Amino acid sequence: MGMSVKSLWEYANPKKFIQTTDRVLPWVSVLAVVSLVVGLIWGFFFTPDDFRQGSTVKIIYLHVPSALMAINAWLMMLVTSLIWIVRRHHVSALAARAAAPVGAVMTVIALATGAIWGQPMWGTWWAWDPRLTSFLILFLFYLGYIALWEAIENDDTAADLTSILCLVGSVFALLSRYAVNFWNQGLHQGASLSLDKEENVADVFWYPLLVCIAGFVLLFIALVFLRTQTEIRARRTRALLARERMG
Amino acid sequence: MMPDLGKYADAVLSSYAVSIVLLAAIVWLSIWRARKVKKQLKEIETKEKSNG
Numbered sequence: 600m601g602m603s604v605k606s607l608w609e610y611a612n613p614k615k616f617i618q619t620t621d622r623v624l625p626w627v628s629v630l631a632v633v634s635l636v637v638g639l640i641w642g643f644f645f646t647p648d649d650f651r652q653g654s655t656v657k658i659i660y661l662h663v664p665s666a667l668m669a670i671n672a673w674l675m676m677l678v679t680s681l682i683w684i685v686r687r688h689h690v691s692a693l694a695a696r697a698a699a700p701v702g703a704v705m706t707v708i709a710l711a712t713g714a715i716w717g718q719p720m721w722g723t724w725w726a727w728d729p730r731l732t733s734f735l736i737l738f739l740f741y742l743g744y745i746a747l748w749e750a751i752e753n754d755d756t757a758a759d760l761t762s763i764l765c766l767v768g769s770v771f772a773l774l775s776r777y778a779v780n781f782w783n784q785g786l787h788q789g790a791s792l793s794l795d796k797e798e799n800v801a802d803v804f805w806y807p808l809l810v811c812i813a814g815f816v817l818l819f820i821a822l823v824f825l826r827t828q829t830e831i832r833a834r835r836t837r838a839l840l841a842r843e844r845m846g
Numbered sequence: 847m848m849p850d851l852g853k854y855a856d857a858v859l860s861s862y863a864v865s866i867v868l869l870a871a872i873v874w875l876s877i878w879r880a881r882k883v884k885k886q887l888k889e890i891e892t893k894e895k896s897n898g
Contacts, residue, residue: 643862644849654851657858661865704872711868712861719857818869822876829880832887839890 611688613831620824627821634814641807649804658716659800660808664815666709666775669737672702672819673765673772676744680762690831692758695765696748697826701819703741710734730787733774740768754834 610616642660649656676695683692713731714724725731744764751757799805851858 639862644847648852654849654854654858657851658861661861665865700875701872704868708865708868711864715857715861715864719854818873822872825880826876829876829883832883836883836887836890839887839894843890843894 608686608688611686611690613690613835616690617828617831620828624821624824627817627824631814631817631821634810634817636814638807638810638812638814642804642811646803646807652720655716655719656804658712659804660811662709662712662716663808664812665705665712666734667812668815668819669702669706669709669734670772670776671816672698672705673737673741673768675823676702676765677769677772680765683758684762689754689758689834690827692754692762693830693834694823694827695761696758697830698819698823699741699745699748701822701826703738703745705815705819706734706738706741710738728787730775733771737768737771737775740764740771744768754837 679695
């Protein structure tokens with residue numbers, strides 16, 4: 600255990616992080632593209648219509664994975680922010696910074712596909728329903744988080760303040776997930792995915808959905824690896840330029 | 847080959863279009879910035895080395 604924890608912290612070294620992610624990035628990227636292409640083609644072309652929702656059920660292959668990633672991206676940012684607060688590893692703070700725009704895009708996809716799906720099913724694009732509202736607030740937190748990083752020049756101060764913002768925003772990330780359970784009201788139905796066979800979506804939709812979820816997770820990982828490398832290099836560039844200016 | 851989406855064709859197709867465009871945009875932006883920053887750092891490091 601001690602050994603594995605020790606080896607985990609090796610990746611806090613920027614050089615080690617770039618070397619390791621450089622090796623795995625091509626594989627993760629290829630797997631992401633393959634899973635997304637297979638999952639989306641399977642879902643779009645080879646699954647039947649739902650008896651109640653008709654062909655709109657095909658939106659599930661985009662809506663559920665993106666919503667899942669919108670929440671989990673924030674939770675990943677929470678973990679890396681906590682590591683920054685406790686252990687002061689720069690790579691950890693930069694990984695959170697790198698993940699935010701990806702999480703924001705996932706949130707926009709979830710909101711947009713939800714609105715497009717909601718219109719024919721509920722007769723409205725938007726409702727101030729607990730899950731929808733907490734998702735919108737989560738999106739605003741993403742924007743605030745990205746803006747805060749951009750607004751503060753000192754990297755360490757930016758990492759400190761954005762970590763605190765991330766802690767606060769986590770309330771809404773969790774509310775987005777559990778709003779339906781907390782308040783038994785609103786238009787949005789319960790979770791589509793469940794370990795309870797009775798509640799889970801039918802197998803014919805479930806298998807392609809699983810492949811799409813795998814694709815979204817892998818794409819997120821690939822993008823976070825690439826973007827964290829970029830943030831590490833950008834930080835080094837800023838440090839070198841500052842040293843040059845000092846003479 | 848194209849499935850019959852019936853009266854919901856607009857909703858389904860626009861969902862796919864919006865999502866694919868957004869995913870392509872974040873992938874393209876990430877790769878573009880990665881290349882730009884990598885090149886910038888290399889130039890500065892080369893300059894540093896030549897200056898001793």
